[in-house]
Amino acid sequence: MILVYGLGRSGLGVLRFLKKRGLPARFYDDQPREEEVVQATALGFAPDFELQGVYREVVAAPGVPLAHPNLEALRERGALVLGEAELAFRFSSTPIIGITGTAGKTTATLFTAHLLRGQGVRALEGGNVDPPLVSVVDEAEVAVAELSSFQLERIHAFRPRVAVLLNLGVDHLDRHGSLEAYHAAKLNLLKNLTPEDALVYNEQDPKVREAALLSPARRHPFTPGESPKETNLRAALEATRAYLDFLGRPLDEAALRESLQTLPEPPHRFQAFAKKGSVVFIDDSIATRTASVAAALKAAPAPIAWILGGEDKGADLEALRPLLPRVRVVLAIGRDGPRMAEALGGGVEVVAIPEREGREAMRQAVVEALKRLEEGSVLLAPLAASFDQFRNYRDRAQAFREAVFALGGEPWTPSTS
The missing domain is CATH 3.40.1190.10 (Mur-like, catalytic domain)
Known part of the structure; x- marks a missing residue:
């Protein structure tokens, strides 16, 4: 018997893959979403939310750390932990x-x-x-x-x-x-x-x-x-x-x-997607490393309202300090955003967004940005992982876009200006 640990896009994909091959499995998720549980059960698989089963293999979603206590316990009971690439x-x-x-x-x-x-x-x-x-x-x-x-x-x-x-x-x-x-x-x-x-x-x-x-x-x-x-x-x-x-x-x-002549453009990589008056909204949700964020801060129109935060991955902040004069305000979201923003120093205004629910936190960040800008850009370049508030960086980007359009942003690209 196989246990699929973690649903979401990866886990549901694994269950479909197993169903096609007629392989028996159960599923588990630390924070199950009702709609995902419905999809999993509709495929013919049952949950094991008590983790009582005996499993030969556990296909763990990439968002689940290998050191998670549940995975450790399953290994001690003889399970081999693998991922979808191995499967x-x-x-x-x-x-x-x-x-x-x-x-x-x-x-x-x-x-x-x-x-x-x-x-x-x-x-x-x-x-x-x-x-x-x-x-x-x-x-x-x-x-x-x-x-x-x-x-x-x-x-x-x-x-x-x-x-x-x-x-x-x-x-x-x-x-x-x-x-x-x-x-x-x-x-x-x-x-x-x-x-x-x-x-x-x-x-x-x-x-x-x-x-x-x-x-x-x-x-x-x-x-x-x-x-x-x-x-x-x-x-x-x-x-x-x-x-x-x-x-x-x-x-x-x-x-x-x-x-x-027709190379694809990957999404959520410094994409100017909306505008409100003279303020441009830029989605760079994939920017979780210092070099990527530095490039975004250099390229975004100043003054910048910078949405920062999530789960700190050990970011090096030193290289970003020379770019802070381009930043009007840092909007700190997520578990580590306020701490990261304060550590930047540089005399830039920091607005901590205490809201834990991701979409509401993103909406509040955009509201605060628009209070402070009449021109320039609102830049989502989080310098951190998304898993504390979102399923992944794509979900984080979608939340940003939803907030922007709900608050009056209009679809825009540089070519349509």
Whole structure:
């Protein structure tokens, strides 16, 4: 018997995957949402909210820490804890391209799938990017999987045919406990590679290069471009070439030129989506690392009302202090937002939003922003994880957009100004 621990998009995707294969399972969630429980039971699965069953395997959603007491107890009773990437690998014969890195993995994943489709390969993306990997793996000729450290820390035999390692920086220290543990989770992507597999890697990242040189896989290095987009495109091109090599096919240069004209734009990455008077609203919900937030603060029109906060992942605040003169007010949400805002210093006004419910907190943040701005921008660049108040960064972005439109914002992009 399998236990699916955690519903949401990942857990429900896992249950659908198991149902298709006729595999018995039960489900559990620490904070079950009624609508998700209804969906799970409609699929024919029963809950085990007391965790009384005996389970051979537990498929834990990436938002559930491996050190969670319930997972520890289940392991002590003999269960193997794994994630959806491991499940997809075990029960599907579809080859997988696995992509990870501290920054850029969503864009590189979308670009790789797009370029492969342009080459006539039925490639579908999933994993950390919507939809779950288990939701696409059966429909694809090759599945292109964005893999977070949370997903990679719970793999065992998982082996992608092409592994893509973009970079190793600082992130999720709150979850992994140390930089070494975080990097070790990322490097799990490489642990089962063989000489029959390919490894695409950033040869200018010393930690990445060191790990790549120890791998038996065929090495496909790339050099970073001048911008994040160019870097991710170079990685995607190399991954595309590597997979076509497995198929014994050359790259169709004419098709590639066409694909480059229609590259997808990942959502929630510094998107100006609405305007009210002379105030622009910018959704950068994915910006949870210092470098990403710094780039957003440099690019957003000043003065800025900056929505900050959530679960602190160990952010380095020092690099952001020189940018504070562009900020009119910091609107601190979530568990750690007020503490992070105060630690910034710099004499900027801080408004702490004590509301715990995520959507109401976001609405209050937008209200406070509009009280203080007649021009400039309201920027959601949270520098923190979303799980204290939202399902994920997409849910956080949706809450921001809902609040903006409810308070009089009108749809807008720079091209329509």
